[in-house]
Amino acid sequence: MRRFDYHRAETLEHASRLLTELGDDTFLFNGGTDLLVEIRERLRRVRNVIDIKGIPGLSDITYDETRGLTFGALVTVGRLERLALVRQRYPNLREALASLGSIQVRNRATVVGNVCRASPSADTIPPLIADGAFIHIYSPTNMRVVPLSEFFTGPGRTVLAKGEIVTGITVPPAGDNTGKAYLKHGRRKAMELSTVGVAVSLSMDDGVCSDIRIALGAVGATVLRAPQAEAMLRGTTLDAATVKNAADKAMEECTPISNVRASADYRRDMVGVLTGRAIRQALETFA
Amino acid sequence: MKRIVEFTVNGEPSEMTVDACCSLLDALRDDVGLTGTKKGCDVGDCGACTVIVDGQPVNACLMLAVEAEGRTVETIEGLQPGVDVLHPLQDAFMRHGASQCGFCTPGILMMAKKLLDDNPNPTDEDIRFGLSGNICRCTGYTKIFDAIKSAAREMEAARS
Incomplete structure (x- = not known):
């Protein structure tokens, strides 16, 4: 493996200072399941890694009915996947977690790492955006909480400035009248990067859809919302004809590219199929 | 700079002297001498290097040896319950x-x-x-x- 130096950060302030002082080619080292591969395959030039896994307070998972689910930057995909609360309240996120890499990878990879990597095809991002999650940012000068939907600026790019560190994510509570789904489309069932991923979170009041968020993965430079499709669905009973029209609209709203995994046309077609399917699956909660 | 890592492997306290960028997999094989854990892809795809760290299976190729400090690692060499007794x-x-x-x-x-x-x-x-x-x-x-x-x-x- 190409040589690099290893630093262990004691605090967020320490990690932030190291990020700034050690210069370019310095990266946070959390789960490492992407970073170590990128180093080994020479996809990323790395001189220093800063291990943040010893920083206290970043491993917590909390849930309450007003604030929702909050998990720290060090929480692994596997730990969250195994939590009964996530299975019951966030089936969309749970589906995404259980489909990421392998069990071995999930025991090392963190959800925050998957999010910060900012891949358009990252599995955990669509359900978190559909659920209206927020991301907590430590900054020496500008501590803030940002809606996850505003966190990404492009493939691999986020609003984080030099020396800033994501400390955790909060997902709003799941009400009794909410339905959720995440559908991952790929060529195989495991060890797969998503070709298209569609997450839907919706609320029903007396048989009428009071709110819905649709998040589309791997069909744009970042994970996208489908605001026009959502607007067509709000206030309706989500009957088959309306869902079909909205799914067609979502196909217009996405901006896929062709690459080794699929063509743009195929991805767009799958957005239509999966959006309708995800809405129906989210509705099954109420059946 | 070499670092000394103290950890428990297959129930025994152990020590390895490693570079910061050395994977747990390479350290187990080359420094500790436990070559039962295999290096297949070295990028976390194949699972040949699976070891159990603090009760959870991980790819030893995707973990740095320095991270094993104070941890408990189980490898294939520790699976046998005793000499001449197979799991x-x-x-x-x-x-x-x-x-x-x-x-x-x-x-x-x-x-x-x-x-x-x-x-x-x-x-x-x-x-x-x-x-x-x-x-x-x-x-x-x-x-x-x-x-x-x-x-x-x-x-x-x-x-x-």
């Missing part, structure tokens, strides 16, 4: 011919051990899910499944 999984793998070239076998055995520890009576779907990060290119998995189910039955019988 029921090892015994079943031999009887069922669940190993051909054998390169994936240590990783699959560690994963299967964890699977049966958590779930003594796995369905085919449970085994499929449990082994989804372990690639075997020889057997087609049928005999591996047979062996794991056979070991599960024997371990169940031994308990009752």
Whole structure:
């Protein structure tokens, strides 16, 4: 493996200072399941890694009915996947977690790492955006909480400035009248990067859809919302004809590219199929 | 700069002297001398290097050796309960011919051990899910499944 130096950060302030002082080619080292591969395959030039896994307070998972689910930057995909609360309240996120890499990878990879990597095809991002999650940012000068939907600026790019560190994510509570789904489309069932991923979170009041968020993965430079499709669905009973029209609209709203995994046309077609399917699956909660 | 890492491997306190950028996999094989853990892809895809760290299976190639400080690592060398005594999984793998070239076998055995520890009576779907990060290119998995189910039955019988 190409040589690099290893630093262990004691605090967020320490990690932030190291990020700034050690210069370019310095990266946070959390789960490492992407970073170590990128180093080994020479996809990323790395001189220093800063291990943040010893920083206290970043491993917590909390849930309450007003604030929702909050998990720290060090929480692994596997730990969250195994939590009964996530299975019951966030089936969309749970589906995404259980489909990421392998069990071995999930025991090392963190959800925050998957999010910060900012891949358009990252599995955990669509359900978190559909659920209206927020991301907590430590900054020496500008501590803030940002809606996850505003966190990404492009493939691999986020609003984080030099020396800033994501400390955790909060997902709003799941009400009794909410339905959720995440559908991952790929060529195989495991060890797969998503070709298209569609997450839907919706609320029903007396048989009428009071709110819905649709998040589309791997069909744009970042994970996208489908605001026009959502607007067509709000206030309706989500009957088959309306869902079909909205799914067609979502196909217009996405901006896929062709690459080794699929063509743009195929991805767009799958957005239509999966959006309708995800809405129906989210509705099954109420059946 | 070399670092000294103190950890527990297969129940014994151990020490390794490693570079910061050395993977746990390379350290186990080259420094500690435990070569049962195999290096297949070295990028977390194949599962041949699966070891159990603090009770959870991980790819040893995707962990730095320095991160093992103070941790408990179980490798294939620790699976045998005693000299000349095989773990029921090892015994079943031999009887069922669940190993051909054998390169994936240590990783699959560690994963299967964890699977049966958590779930003594796995369905085919449970085994499929449990082994989804372990690639075997020889057997087609049928005999591996047979062996794991056979070991599960024997371990169940031994308990009752």
